[in-house]
Amino acid sequence: xxxxxxxxxxxQEKIEQLDELKAKEKTLTDKVRDADAELLARMAQxxxxxxxxxxxxxxxxxxxxxxxxxxxxxxYKEKMIILGKCDPSPYRPDKPTAVVVxxxxxxxxxxxxxxxxxxxxxxxxxxxxxxxxxxxxxxxxGYDIMFMLYQALRDYLKAEDExxxxxxxxxxxxxxxxxxx
Numbered sequence: 035x036x037x038x039x040x041x042x043x044x045x046q047e048k049i050e051q052l053d054e055l056k057a058k059e060k061t062l063t064d065k066v067r068d069a070d071a072e073l074l075a076r077m078a079q080x081x082x083x084x085x086x087x088x089x090x091x092x093x094x095x096x097x098x099x100x101x102x103x104x105x106x107x108x109x110y111k112e113k114m115i116i117l118g119k120c121d122p123s124p125y126r127p128d129k130p131t132a133v134v135v136x137x138x139x140x141x142x143x144x145x146x147x148x149x150x151x152x153x154x155x156x157x158x159x160x161x162x163x164x165x166x167x168x169x170x171x172x173x174x175x176g177y178d179i180m181f182m183l184y185q186a187l188r189d190y191l192k193a194e195d196e197x198x199x200x201x202x203x204x205x206x207x208x209x210x211x212x213x214x215x
């Protein structure tokens with residue numbers, strides 16, 4: 035019986051340790067979540083060169099012909115990357131009569147977060163660039179935007195590594211040919 039009791043005590047200790055770990059995990063999770071907006075802001079600052087390099091010039095406004103094709107488009111001057119999409123707001127803050135048809139979270143090349151809200155009345159497609167804080171971006175679009183920004187940073191740096199490796203091979207090839215000539 036002593037062996038059984040010792041085994042039961044060990045099991046009970048393990049269960050108590052597990053409960054302590056779960057409580058500690060919840061505390062750590064809360065600490066991470068409390069700092070999520072700060073982390074997103076830091077990631078945005080790190081991503082500035084990436085956005086300048088791979089970002090898009092998003093449509094600001096454009097007219098539609100009878101086929102739905104855009105003509106006379108105007109674009110935002112800053113490049114941006116799209117991080118997320120959500121259900122559109124019922125109206126735009128700058129024009130309450132304009133119904134929002136698409137709404138995206140973007141990061142500009144200056145490291146600022148915006149919501150781009152597109153409206154379309156059948157003739158004119160225009161947009162509103164609504165500045166948002168990192169906290170507002172997370173609250174509105176969720177953690178997906180943080181993941182998308184991480185992916186953009188990772189993919190960009192991976193492409194840079196591949197470029198450097200390719201350049202190294204080309205330079206090595208050139209120097210080997212030069213020495214053998």
